Amino acid sequence: MGPATAMNLGRLLTQTARRLPDAVALAWGERRWSFAELDARVDRLCAALRARGIGQGDRILTHARNGNAMFEMMWAAFKIGAVWVPTNVRLTPAEVGYLAETSRARALLRDRGFAAHADAVRDAGHCELVLAIDDAREGEEEYEAVLAGAAPPPPDHEADVVYDDPLWFFFTSGTTGRPKAAVLTHGQLAFVVTNHLADLFPGVTERDASLVLAPLSHGAGIHQLSQVARGARTVLLPSERFDVEEAWRLVEEHRVSNMFTVPTILNALVEHPAVDRYDHSSLRHVIYAGAPMYRADQKRALEKLGPCLVQYFGLGEVTGNITVLRPDQHSLEDDARFPIGSCGSARTGMDIAILDEAGRRLPPGETGEICVRGPAVFAGYFENPEANEKAFRGGWFHTGDLGHLDARGFLYITGRASDMYISGGSNVYPREVEEAILTHPAVLECAVVGMPHPRWGESGMAAVVPRAGMAVTEAEVLAHLQDRLSRYKQPLRVVVWDALPKSGYGKIPKRMVQDRLREEGITF
Structure with a gap:
C-alpha cells in the first residue's frame, strides 16, 4: 500500500448510516x-x-x-x-x-x-x-x-x-x-463529490431530497454519491417510463430540493401542464448538463421554476466537473452583467484553457478546443494507450469541444468539434443556428447538421419539431432566419418531424439526425 491518501468511497454510506441510521436513504x-x-x-x-x-x-x-x-x-x-x-x-x-x-x-x-x-x-x-x-x-x-x-x-x-x-x-x-x-x-471521485457539494448544491443536508430523473449508470449516479454523503433522500421514479406528472407529484410529496437532468428532460418538465398543478417551491437546485440549453428554453424554465437553475459543463472523463453557472448567474434579463449563453466559469480547483491546434493558449474571445486539468480528471481510458495519448496531449485533457472564454473566465461552448461543418469554405457552428431557429414561437426543438452538398461541400439541414397544437413550415423557418443569421449560416433545407431522435440519456446525437435524413432520402 502507498501513502494513506484515499478513503474507500464506499465508506460514505457507512459513515452516513452510523450518523443517521433512521433517515430515509432511498424511496422507490x-x-x-x-x-x-x-x-x-x-x-x-x-x-x-x-x-x-x-x-x-x-x-x-x-x-x-x-x-x-x-x-x-x-x-x-x-x-x-x-x-x-x-x-x-x-x-x-x-x-x-x-x-x-x-x-x-x-x-x-x-x-x-x-x-x-x-x-x-x-x-x-x-x-x-x-x-x-x-x-x-x-x-x-x-x-x-x-x-x-x-x-x-x-x-x-x-x-x-x-x-x-x-x-x-x-x-x-x-x-x-x-x-x-x-x-x-477513489481519490478522483472523492474530489468530485466534495466539489459537487461545494459548487453545484451547497448546503445539502439530511433534510433534503433528490429526485433521480436519469439513469444511475452515468451522471445521475455520480450526483447521488454526494446526496448519500450528506444523508439526503434519494427518490427514484416508480417505473422506467419517464412520467412528467409523476415526477412533479414526487417533488411535492418529498419536498425535493435538487435534481439532476438534461435540457430535453428539463424542457419536458417545464412544458407539461402538471408543472402548475404541484407545489415545487422546495426546489433550490435544478441542475442541467450534458447538452446545450438554448436561451429561449432557459427563459421559460426560469419563468416557471424561479431562480433555481444550475448549469454545469462536464464530461464523463472529467466527471461532471468543468464549469458551473449558479442560480444567481442565471437571468431572465439579457443584461451584460450576466454571462448570457455561458455554461459558467471554472469549478473550484479546476483549470480551463482554450488551446489552438499547436497546443498554445488562446486569448479571451478566440475559439479553440476546450481543455482542462485538475483533480477531477479521470485516470485514463482502460487499456487504450492510443486514446490516452490523444486525450492528454501537452499536459491537458482535450475535451473535443470547441469554445471560447471571455475576459472574466466564463466559458462559451460553440459545439463539438465533430458537429461543426464547413460550407463554401466557412465554418458553421450548429449551436448558433439552432439558437436562432428556437426563437420562432412555433418551434419546440430543433437540430442542425451538415450534409453533403454538390456545390458547397456541406450545407446545413435543420430538423424541427413544432409545439403542441401548432404547425410550422420550411418556408416560415427560413423566412424567420433571413435577418437573424448570415446567409452562409442559414440552413438550405428544413424538415418538420414529430420528434427528434434521442439517445438513452435524452441527448440528441447529430449522427442519429443525419442517419434519419439519409434514411428518408432528404438531399439538396
Missing part, C-alpha cells in the same frame, strides 16, 4: 429504505460477492434499470474494492457483450427480462457469476436470495485502497466509434 414507489437498512443490505451483498470469489480489482457489470438493486451494487462494488461497470439499459445484448469483453468483467447483475444480455456476456466468455433480479434461470442466482443467505461482515470491512485505485468504469457514449471505458478512481 411505495418502498422506503433507511440508511441503516440500505447499508446492511449492501454489507450482506459485499459478503456474498466475496464468498463467490469477487473482490479487489474485479469488474462487476451491471445491466439494470434504476432501482434499489442497482444502487446497492454500486456501493457494494466500492466497499469490496471492485470496479463497478454500469451499462445503459437500452443497449442490445451484443453491445453489452462488447462491454463485458472490454472490461473483462467477472460478475454480472442483470435486471428481469435481460436474459439475452446475460447470454451474450457468457458467450463472450465473461461473468461466471450472474445475479438476476426476479427471474434467475439455471446457472444464475436470485439477487434477493443471495442477500438473504449472506452473513453480515464485521464492522469496517471495507477494502483498503489508494488514490488511483479504480472504482467505476464510466463508458463514454461512443459517438466516435465504440464506447471507451473511462477509469474513475
Whole structure:
C-alpha cells in the first residue's frame, strides 16, 4: 500500500448510516429504505460477492434499470474494492457483450427480462457469476436470495485502497466509434463529490431530497454519491417510463430540493401542464448538463421554476466537473452583467484553457478546443494507450469541444468539434443556428447538421419539431432566419418531424439526425 491518501468511497454510506441510521436513504414507489437498512443490505451483498470469489480489482457489470438493486451494487462494488461497470439499459445484448469483453468483467447483475444480455456476456466468455433480479434461470442466482443467505461482515470491512485505485468504469457514449471505458478512481471521485457539494448544491443536508430523473449508470449516479454523503433522500421514479406528472407529484410529496437532468428532460418538465398543478417551491437546485440549453428554453424554465437553475459543463472523463453557472448567474434579463449563453466559469480547483491546434493558449474571445486539468480528471481510458495519448496531449485533457472564454473566465461552448461543418469554405457552428431557429414561437426543438452538398461541400439541414397544437413550415423557418443569421449560416433545407431522435440519456446525437435524413432520402 502507498501513502494513506484515499478513503474507500464506499465508506460514505457507512459513515452516513452510523450518523443517521433512521433517515430515509432511498424511496422507490411505495418502498422506503433507511440508511441503516440500505447499508446492511449492501454489507450482506459485499459478503456474498466475496464468498463467490469477487473482490479487489474485479469488474462487476451491471445491466439494470434504476432501482434499489442497482444502487446497492454500486456501493457494494466500492466497499469490496471492485470496479463497478454500469451499462445503459437500452443497449442490445451484443453491445453489452462488447462491454463485458472490454472490461473483462467477472460478475454480472442483470435486471428481469435481460436474459439475452446475460447470454451474450457468457458467450463472450465473461461473468461466471450472474445475479438476476426476479427471474434467475439455471446457472444464475436470485439477487434477493443471495442477500438473504449472506452473513453480515464485521464492522469496517471495507477494502483498503489508494488514490488511483479504480472504482467505476464510466463508458463514454461512443459517438466516435465504440464506447471507451473511462477509469474513475477513489481519490478522483472523492474530489468530485466534495466539489459537487461545494459548487453545484451547497448546503445539502439530511433534510433534503433528490429526485433521480436519469439513469444511475452515468451522471445521475455520480450526483447521488454526494446526496448519500450528506444523508439526503434519494427518490427514484416508480417505473422506467419517464412520467412528467409523476415526477412533479414526487417533488411535492418529498419536498425535493435538487435534481439532476438534461435540457430535453428539463424542457419536458417545464412544458407539461402538471408543472402548475404541484407545489415545487422546495426546489433550490435544478441542475442541467450534458447538452446545450438554448436561451429561449432557459427563459421559460426560469419563468416557471424561479431562480433555481444550475448549469454545469462536464464530461464523463472529467466527471461532471468543468464549469458551473449558479442560480444567481442565471437571468431572465439579457443584461451584460450576466454571462448570457455561458455554461459558467471554472469549478473550484479546476483549470480551463482554450488551446489552438499547436497546443498554445488562446486569448479571451478566440475559439479553440476546450481543455482542462485538475483533480477531477479521470485516470485514463482502460487499456487504450492510443486514446490516452490523444486525450492528454501537452499536459491537458482535450475535451473535443470547441469554445471560447471571455475576459472574466466564463466559458462559451460553440459545439463539438465533430458537429461543426464547413460550407463554401466557412465554418458553421450548429449551436448558433439552432439558437436562432428556437426563437420562432412555433418551434419546440430543433437540430442542425451538415450534409453533403454538390456545390458547397456541406450545407446545413435543420430538423424541427413544432409545439403542441401548432404547425410550422420550411418556408416560415427560413423566412424567420433571413435577418437573424448570415446567409452562409442559414440552413438550405428544413424538415418538420414529430420528434427528434434521442439517445438513452435524452441527448440528441447529430449522427442519429443525419442517419434519419439519409434514411428518408432528404438531399439538396
